[in-house]
Amino acid sequence: MACTKIFSGNFPEITNGIIQYFRNDFSTLHSCILVNRLWCRMTIPLLWENPFLLKEPKNHYYIGVYLYNLSDDDIKKKLKEYGINNDDSFPLFNYSSFIQYLDTYEIINSIENWVSDDEKFPLFAVYIKSLGDFIRYIFKLLIKIFNENEANLHTLDITYYKSSYDDTIFSELISNSNFIYNIRNFYFKFYTINIFSVDDTLNNNNLVNRFLKLLSSNCDSISSLYFLSTHNSHLIIEKDLCHLIDSQQDLKKISLSFNNLSIYNSILLSKIPNCTDIIFSMVDFKNLVVSNEIIEQLNVLESIHIIYCRSLNSNFFQQIINLTEPFKLKSLFIDEAPLTKQQLLLLQKSGNYLENFGFELNDVSSLLTQEQELFELLIKNCSNIKFLKFYGFKDQNIYKIFQLVKKIELNLNYLTIDTDSNANISTSIILQNLGQILPPKLEYLNLILTITNTSDFEFFLKNLQTNFIKKLLIKDTKNKEPENQNLNNLPYIKEYIMKKKRSEHLALLECFITPTHHTVVDLYSFKDEVEEFSLYNIMVLDYINLNIEANKFIHDMY
Numbered sequence: 001m002a003c004t005k006i007f008s009g010n011f012p013e014i015t016n017g018i019i020q021y022f023r024n025d026f027s028t029l030h031s032c033i034l035v036n037r038l039w040c041r042m043t044i045p046l047l048w049e050n051p052f053l054l055k056e057p058k059n060h061y062y063i064g065v066y067l068y069n070l071s072d073d074d075i076k077k078k079l080k081e082y083g084i085n086n087d088d089s090f091p092l093f094n095y096s097s098f099i100q101y102l103d104t105y106e107i108i109n110s111i112e113n114w115v116s117d118d119e120k121f122p123l124f125a126v127y128i129k130s131l132g133d134f135i136r137y138i139f140k141l142l143i144k145i146f147n148e149n150e151a152n153l154h155t156l157d158i159t160y161y162k163s164s165y166d167d168t169i170f171s172e173l174i175s176n177s178n179f180i181y182n183i184r185n186f187y188f189k190f191y192t193i194n195i196f197s198v199d200d201t202l203n204n205n206n207l208v209n210r211f212l213k214l215l216s217s218n219c220d221s222i223s224s225l226y227f228l229s230t231h232n233s234h235l236i237i238e239k240d241l242c243h244l245i246d247s248q249q250d251l252k253k254i255s256l257s258f259n260n261l262s263i264y265n266s267i268l269l270s271k272i273p274n275c276t277d278i279i280f281s282m283v284d285f286k287n288l289v290v291s292n293e294i295i296e297q298l299n300v301l302e303s304i305h306i307i308y309c310r311s312l313n314s315n316f317f318q319q320i321i322n323l324t325e326p327f328k329l330k331s332l333f334i335d336e337a338p339l340t341k342q343q344l345l346l347l348q349k350s351g352n353y354l355e356n357f358g359f360e361l362n363d364v365s366s367l368l369t370q371e372q373e374l375f376e377l378l379i380k381n382c383s384n385i386k387f388l389k390f391y392g393f394k395d396q397n398i399y400k401i402f403q404l405v406k407k408i409e410l411n412l413n414y415l416t417i418d419t420d421s422n423a424n425i426s427t428s429i430i431l432q433n434l435g436q437i438l439p440p441k442l443e444y445l446n447l448i449l450t451i452t453n454t455s456d457f458e459f460f461l462k463n464l465q466t467n468f469i470k471k472l473l474i475k476d477t478k479n480k481e482p483e484n485q486n487l488n489n490l491p492y493i494k495e496y497i498m499k500k501k502r503s504e505h506l507a508l509l510e511c512f513i514t515p516t517h518h519t520v521v522d523l524y525s526f527k528d529e530v531e532e533f534s535l536y537n538i539m540v541l542d543y544i545n546l547n548i549e550a551n552k553f554i555h556d557m558y
Contacts, residue, residue, distance in 0.1 A: 050101035060114035105159035147176035157187040170207035212240035229258035255279035286311035305331035333358035339370040358389035375400035391418035418448035431456040435463025446473040461496035
């Protein structure tokens with residue numbers, strides 16, 4: 001009776017809660033559409049919040065659906081010249097009003113893929129003389145549609161990589177800016193050495209500066225700011241960036257990834273009192289000098305994250321180590337060799353505050369004794385780790401990793417173990433021992449191994465029969481030519497994972513690497529196999545899409 005009332009809409013709050021629970025489960029959301037009209041109306045906005053980042057299915061037809069919202073006859077006429085006829089299409093919903101996440105890179109990429117669809121545009125070359133001009137034109141239309149349909153954007157993600165589309169991106173956002181004034185998350189990324197010419201520098205009136213000034217003047221709602229810059233590309237906009245940061249009333253999280261040390265003091269000193277989280281990603285702390293006041297304020301934050309940074313033996317970290325209180329370091333990912341005393345002391349200082357840890361060094365880049373001391377510190381002091389990643393460790397320390405996994409069993413939810421492609425002994429030991437010590441439930445397990453003995457792999461899978469791993473990734477790398485295009489590990493995956501329903505999402509990859517060839521065999525490319533797994537409610541995805549990078553994980557979770 002209660003279920004009937006929920007399905008009929010008598011309890012809309014409960015119904016909405018159920019649908020919200022499936023926010024990122026697009027297959028289930030599509031099923032929700034078919035329940036009834038109420039469920040359809042509640043589900044459609046979730047499916048259209050962020051279609052440009054949708055991994056599966058990736059058909060890009062949503063771009064054509066957005067263009068249905070156009071009412072300007074002149075624009076429709078111009079689209080017909082490109083082979084796009086929307087006269088007979090009447091959308092059921094105002095889909096463009098639902099968008100909440102706008103990623104400029106993904107939009108451009110989606111448009112490029114959309115127009116390359118031979119079925120959709122069989123005579124594309126006839127209609128369009130300049131692909132770039134057409135992509136810019138569609139981008140302009142989409143931004144115009146979002147703005148005119150009063151979309152309520154909460155995340156804006158801009159990537160500047162010195163492409164021919166950059167000027168169009170900034171000019172259109174400036175011209176159609178109303179729908180970005182309430183954003184809560186702002187990602188600003190520069191992948192270029194020198195983004196401005198000398199003339200731009202002298203005039204100080206380029207589009208990027210204009211955009212930042214516009215955002216500073218009209219938007220004070222940003223709670224999360226992510227800024228990445230390679231080389232010195234940010235120097236021209238440093239003043240406007242600081243102004244944007246200062247103008248925000250509710251800024252809680254700052255993520256910084258650039259190496260101009262002069263800007264850190266001003267940002268940290270002005271905004272730390274109001275922030276709860278700060279992320280340093282790929283920052284070189286060499287020669288960074290900060291006051292004791294800033295160090296003390298850092299420790300007032302709820303969480304601090306250090307991801308693949310350099311010079312962790314600098315004075316900056318010595319100041320942290322000298323603090324009398326524990327340091328609230330939630331994430332530490334190390335890929336700099338050799339391990340230093342300061343890194344070990346930093347771990348000891350953080351203790352049970354640490355929730356995410358990654359150790360990614362080449363096998364020869366650290367001393368055995370240093371690694372052993374690292375593992376012993378983790379086992380002794382860090383029992384709350386949820387996300388754990390290892391790459392390039394020495395064979396002698398494998399059992400230390402097992403000890404750590406066992407110690408943090410109650411909290412561990414994400415585990416990646418990546419052995420060197422020549423570490424045959426490591427792989428065998430891992431497969432013979434890991435299955436027995438894994439937690440009963442894991443959100444994510446990613447194993448990058450060299451599987452030379454399939455009986456070891458079968459033994460590992462047999463030991464998972466009481467475990468459930470929501471996202472399971474297996475990557476098998478071999479230094480030889482493939483004997484065939486078959487997946488050697490697939491029969492065991494079918495027997496112990498598929499038939500036993502031990503997972504929800506699966507990626508299986510076999511890589512064959514020689515000095516002259518690199519061959520990849522991916523389960524995702526076998527359509528019949530993918531369909532068979534779906535019958536057991538297991539979604540097969542390509543390895544890259546299912547793989548979780550530390551940077552993205554930290555930004556999504558904190």
